[in-house]
Amino acid sequence: MQFQYIQGPYLPYRQVLRDTMKFAFDHFHVPYAETDVEEFANAMGRWRPFPDTREAILELQKYVKVALITNTDDDIIQETEKTIGVKFDAIITAQQAGAYKPSHKGFLLAQERLGLPKEEIWHAGFGFKYDVVPATELGYITVWVNRQGEVRPVEVKETFLVGDMRTLVYLFKGIAAS
Numbered sequence: 001m002q003f004q005y006i007q008g009p010y011l012p013y014r015q016v017l018r019d020t021m022k023f024a025f026d027h028f029h030v031p032y033a034e035t036d037v038e039e040f041a042n043a044m045g046r047w048r049p050f051p052d053t054r055e056a057i058l059e060l061q062k063y064v065k066v067a068l069i070t071n072t073d074d075d076i077i078q079e080t081e082k083t084i085g086v087k088f089d090a091i092i093t094a095q096q097a098g099a100y101k102p103s104h105k106g107f108l109l110a111q112e113r114l115g116l117p118k119e120e121i122w123h124a125g126f127g128f129k130y131d132v133v134p135a136t137e138l139g140y141i142t143v144w145v146n147r148q149g150e151v152r153p154v155e156v157k158e159t160f161l162v163g164d165m166r167t168l169v170y171l172f173k174g175i176a177a178s
Contacts, residue, residue, distance in 0.1 A: 003129060006071065006100035013073045013094060017041040044072065045079025050147070056165035057086045063176060064122075065089040065114055069106045071130065090114055101127070102134040111138075124168055132158045143168055 005020055018041045025032045060066050067090035070077050074095050081088065090113045097106035111121060124143035125131025133156045135142045144158040145168060152158075162168045 006094075010094065010098050010100070013044070013071065013076060014041040016100075017044065045076045046083055047080070049080075049084050050165065052165040054084055054086055056169050057084070057088075059169045060172060061086075061089070063172070065116075067092065067110045067114055069101065069110050069123075070094065071100045101130040104134055104138060107134055107138055107140070122172070124162075124165075128153055128158075132156060143171070 006016060011019075018037050021037050021040055022032075024030075057066055066088055068077070068088045069092045070080075071094050072080070074093050077091055077093055081091070090110060092106045092110045092113065094100045094106065097103065097109050099105040101107075107123070111118065114121070118139045121135075121140045122143060123131060123135035123140045124145055125135070126145045126147055128144060128146075128150070132142045132144045133154060136156050136158070141160075142158045143160045143162060144152075145162055145165060147164060149163070160171055162171060
């Protein structure tokens with residue numbers, strides 16, 4: 001539901017969270033209070049990353065610039081950056097791009113800010129439709145971080161497949177050393 005919803009005109013992410021949560025509760029006839037919806041919409045910046053995320057990003061930053069392209073808004077990602085404890089080289093939000101992934105807008109904005117040709121960009125993400133498909137369309141090297149062992153949902157194929165961020169670091173270091 002959310003994937004289709006964000007394909008329309010840009011809306012603030014908290015509004016997207018509110019609307020899609022209400023839709024899901026209504027669709028499944030689950031009673032809820034407005035305070036539940038607000039609490040959910042306001043909690044995202046405090047969500048904990050996967051345990052390997054922080055160390056992997058810090059290790060990658062020893063070798064390359066690390067940018068974050070995120071389907072959130074500026075204020076949410078500022079809170080997330082503090083939660084993770086990492087300072088990214090660039091952060092591109094849906095708010096800045098005026099569109100949510102899988103739109104190419106955020107990817108192209110990141111490429112512009114990093115000042116890199118597409119051939120030098122690696123895009124790693126866990127969202128196949130949100131990350132791998134558009135990055136592949138743009139000619140980037142793609143890494144699908146498939147933590148749940150999902151089945152590839154479409155015909156597009158990632159450049160590399162890993163199960164977690166630690167493996168991504170090993171992959172990158174191995175390729176960089178060769």
